[in-house]
Amino acid sequence: MPESGVPDPDGDPPGPDTVDRRPDPALSGDMPPAEFLRWIRRAAEWSAEYLDGVEGYPVLSRVAPGELFDALPPSPPRRPESMEAIFRDLDALVMPAVTHWNHPGFHGYFAVTGSGPGIIGELLSATLNINAMVWKSSPAGTELEALVVQWARRLLGLPEDWFGVIQDTASTSSLVGLAAARHRAYPEARELGIFGLPPGRIYTSVEAHSSIEKAALTLGFGRSGVAKVPVDDTFRMRPDALRGAIVADLEAGVRPVAIVATLGTTSTTSMDPIAEIAEIAAEYGVWLHVDAAYAGSAAILPELRPWFKGWERADSLLFNPHKWLFTPVDCSVLYSPHPEIIRDAFSLVPEYLRTAEGDEVANLMDYGVALGRRFRALKLWFVLRYFGAEGLEFRIREHIEMAREFADRIKAAEGWELAAPVPFATVVFRRSSGTGTETGTGAGSGTEGEALDRHNLAIMDRVNASGDSFLSHTRVAGRVALRLSVGNLRTRREHLERCWAQLQRAAREALPETP
Numbered sequence: 001m002p003e004s005g006v007p008d009p010d011g012d013p014p015g016p017d018t019v020d021r022r023p024d025p026a027l028s029g030d031m032p033p034a035e036f037l038r039w040i041r042r043a044a045e046w047s048a049e050y051l052d053g054v055e056g057y058p059v060l061s062r063v064a065p066g067e068l069f070d071a072l073p074p075s076p077p078r079r080p081e082s083m084e085a086i087f088r089d090l091d092a093l094v095m096p097a098v099t100h101w102n103h104p105g106f107h108g109y110f111a112v113t114g115s116g117p118g119i120i121g122e123l124l125s126a127t128l129n130i131n132a133m134v135w136k137s138s139p140a141g142t143e144l145e146a147l148v149v150q151w152a153r154r155l156l157g158l159p160e161d162w163f164g165v166i167q168d169t170a171s172t173s174s175l176v177g178l179a180a181a182r183h184r185a186y187p188e189a190r191e192l193g194i195f196g197l198p199p200g201r202i203y204t205s206v207e208a209h210s211s212i213e214k215a216a217l218t219l220g221f222g223r224s225g226v227a228k229v230p231v232d233d234t235f236r237m238r239p240d241a242l243r244g245a246i247v248a249d250l251e252a253g254v255r256p257v258a259i260v261a262t263l264g265t266t267s268t269t270s271m272d273p274i275a276e277i278a279e280i281a282a283e284y285g286v287w288l289h290v291d292a293a294y295a296g297s298a299a300i301l302p303e304l305r306p307w308f309k310g311w312e313r314a315d316s317l318l319f320n321p322h323k324w325l326f327t328p329v330d331c332s333v334l335y336s337p338h339p340e341i342i343r344d345a346f347s348l349v350p351e352y353l354r355t356a357e358g359d360e361v362a363n364l365m366d367y368g369v370a371l372g373r374r375f376r377a378l379k380l381w382f383v384l385r386y387f388g389a390e391g392l393e394f395r396i397r398e399h400i401e402m403a404r405e406f407a408d409r410i411k412a413a414e415g416w417e418l419a420a421p422v423p424f425a426t427v428v429f430r431r432s433s434g435t436g437t438e439t440g441t442g443a444g445s446g447t448e449g450e451a452l453d454r455h456n457l458a459i460m461d462r463v464n465a466s467g468d469s470f471l472s473h474t475r476v477a478g479r480v481a482l483r484l485s486v487g488n489l490r491t492r493r494e495h496l497e498r499c500w501a502q503l504q505r506a507a508r509e510a511l512p513e514t515p
């Protein structure tokens with residue numbers, strides 16, 4: 001060792017005088033097989049009991065910020081710990097800080113389900129721990145993924161010749177789709193970057209998910225590179241305004257890069273008029289990206305398929321099985337009829353990843369940002385097989401029916417109103433008057449509107465504090481509205497009835513301010 005005390009990387013490895021090499025079975029190798037069997041059984045029992053009793057937990061965690069962090073040691077243990085101790089802390093400390101997305105009263109954001117078959121698939125993919133970066137690194141990873149994206153494509157009625165790849169989230173799927181759009185609009189950018197090139201624009205509606213703007217930021221367009229097209233009075237992108245924005249940009253020398261249509265917007269689940277938008281995209285030769293993160297799963301229902309007409313003209317399209325197809329987070333499928341453009345945008349193959357199979361196989365690392373790829377196909381394959389197309393249809397249809405029944409109650413109740421149409425299983429509604437004695441006069445405006453906003457938030461907070469139901473909120477045309485999403489397989493009509501009773505009670509108790 002040099003005098004400085006810093007080991008010389010070219011010298012001998014540090015000797016026994018600096019590293020403790022005393023034999024200690026607790027310090028080497030993986031968990032012994034018998035112990036693994038015992039604890040994976042315990043984990044299986046824990047999971048089954050948890051799901052069976054999840055309704056007993058308050059749906060929304062009640063911890064204060066920092067509570068869990070401060071309850072655990074600031075540094076990792078020096079000595080190995082027992083599984084008993086770890087499970088004990090899981091139950092005593094971690095569980096109170098969990099918000100229970102699998103609770104039947106979870107209606108916030110978009111309600112989801114980590115279903116039984118999905119959980120089992122996820123467990124097995126952790127067991128196999130493959131990294132599906134190239135075909136050779138585990139053929140099952142690439143081939144099962146090609147198969148399940150084909151199955152899902154057929155369930156949704158998308159074109160047979162589309163390529164599909166699983167990403168972690170819709171945000172990543174949109175980033176990849178829009179990177180391909182950028183590559184088509186600026187082929188020179190792969191070598192030069194986009195700085196110094198003429199400005200480009202991505203068109204999407206004011207109701208689009210923030211991930212579109214984030215992708216634009218990441219891809220170098222900046223927020224000014226996103227044109228937020230206005231919507232009509234049911235929150236659907238206005239095609240006339242879209243066309244106007246494209247024409248104005250072309251005249252000003254701005255390159256149209258992509259149009260992003262949303263099928264099932266996050267706030268109100270509105271459907272952009274995809275057939276008209278696809279027509280405009282074709283007319284101006286602009287890449288069409290479709291974000292169907294939530295509502296895409298509903299295309300499984302033959303009776304709803306007509307609403308999606310036109311999405312088959314997309315250049316890239318995503319939907320999230322982890323939203324409404326009962327697959328545990330994370331799983332987003334990105335489709336495109338132009339896999340070669342995605343690959344041209346991303347592919348960089350270092351020597352150590354070159355394989356003899358060459359172009360004979362798809363190496364999925366070429367179709368996204370990440371090199372390493374989890375075996376996400378396995379859980380989706382379990383879900384699709386276990387429920388079957390009929391089972392998936394039945395369950396999604398049931399969710400839509402339950403949501404519509406809830407919406408009917410809102411419509412019929414004095415002092416309440418729907419804030420948006422209910423095409424799927426998410427109801428956007430509000431208390432429209434303070435006391436319930438006067439008839440609903442709309443969300444109001446000015447100070448009266450702001451008082452109602454506060455009243456609605458107070459109602460939501462009361463319901464959420466109950467521990468039985470969890471709702472989230474949004475703003476619709478500037479005014480607060482509450483969102484109730486049905487998407488968990490444990491949710492039954494009785495849960496929605498209880499939630500409605502709580503809402504009515506909260507509306508009485510959270511007394512409105514008199515303006």
Ligand SMILES: *Cc1c(COP(=O)(O)O)cnc(C)c1O
Pocket residue numbers: 168169170171172209211262264265266291292293294320332
């Ligand atoms: C939920 C949602 C997203 C984001 O999904 P992640 O998978 O969490 O990135 C994007 N777009 C829409 C329309 C959504 O509803």
